[in-house]
Amino acid sequence: MKKYTLMFVMALMMMPFASQAQDIFAKYSDSPDVTYVSIKPKMFQMLAKMDINTDDPESQEYIKMVNSITSFKVITTGNKTISDDVAKWVKSRKTSLEELMVVKDNGMNMTFYVKEGRDSDHVSEFLMFVDGLGAITKDMDVNMNGQKREFETVVVSLTGDIDMNQISKLTQKMDLPGGKHLEHKNKK
Numbered sequence: 427m428k429k430y431t432l433m434f435v436m437a438l439m440m441m442p443f444a445s446q447a448q449d450i451f452a453k454y455s456d457s458p459d460v461t462y463v464s465i466k467p468k469m470f471q472m473l474a475k476m477d478i479n480t481d482d483p484e485s486q487e488y489i490k491m492v493n494s495i496t497s498f499k500v501i502t503t504g505n506k507t508i509s510d511d512v513a514k515w516v517k518s519r520k521t522s523l524e525e526l527m528v529v530k531d532n533g534m535n536m537t538f539y540v541k542e543g544r545d546s547d548h549v550s551e552f553l554m555f556v557d558g559l560g561a562i563t564k565d566m567d568v569n570m571n572g573q574k575r576e577f578e579t580v581v582v583s584l585t586g587d588i589d590m591n592q593i594s595k596l597t598q599k600m601d602l603p604g605g606k607h608l609e610h611k612n613k614k
Contacts, residue, residue, distance in 0.1 A: 450515040451499045451583070459505035465498040467586075487592055494587040502580045504560065509579035516555045516581065523553060534558040540590070549588045556580040 454460045470492045503509055516537075523539035530536075535558050541551035560578045 450512060450581070451501060453511075454501055454503070454508060457503075457505075457508065459503055459508055461500075461502040463498075463500040467493075467496055470495045470498070487589065491587075491589045491592040494589075495584065496586040497583065498585075499583045500580065504578040506578070509557065512579055512581050513555075513557060516553070519553065523551065543587060547590055549590060550585060552582075552584040552588055552590075554580070554582040 451462065451464065455462045455464070501512060503512070516539075519539070523541050526538040526540050528535070528537050534556065536554070536556045539551075539553040539555070540549040543550040557579050559580060
C-alpha cells in the first residue's frame with residue numbers, strides 16, 4: 427500500500443511540470459513577442475480539397491495524411507526570455523520523443539523529433555525546433571500589429587497519424603523551414 431501511496435504523491439508533485447510542459451503554446455499564444463499559429467483539423471480538411479487532382483495516387487496519399495492531422499501549432503519569437511523557455515520545454519519533451527535529425531548551419535540549430543506511430547513509416551507526433559535563426563538571416567518579419575521582428579526561435583508541433591513520407595511535402599507547401607531537409611532525409 428505504501429508503494430502505491432508514494433507513487434500517487436510523486437505523480438501529484440509532477441503534475442505542475444507536466445502541465446507546464448504540455449502548455450507552452452497556450453502560455454505564449456497571446457504574447458505580443460510571439461507569432462502564434464494554431465491550425466485545426468477542419469482547416470487541413472479544407473486545404474486538402476483545394477487545387478488537388480484526386481485521381482492522382484500521390485495526391486490521394488497527401489489528402490489522407492492531411493485529414494489525419496489532429497493538431498498543428500507554431501511559435502516564432504525573437505524574444506530571448508521566451509526563446510529560453512521554449513528551449514527548456516523542448517528539452518523536457520526529449521525523453522518522450524526520438525531525435526530524427528539535426529542540422530547546424532552558421533549558428534542556427536534545427537532539430538527534428540518524432541514520437542513513433544502505428545508503424546515505422548508513421549509518427550503520432552512531429553516536433554521541429556529551430557534556434558539561432560537570426561544568425562543566418564537578418565530578414566525581418568512584420569507581425570499582425572505592423573511591428574518588425576527578427577525571428578530567432580521557431581517550434582512546430584504536429585500531431586496525428588502522420589506519414590513521414592508525406593511530411594516534407596506538407597512543410598514545403600506551408601513554406602516552413604526544414605521542409606527541404608526532411609525531403610533529403612526521406613530519400614536516403
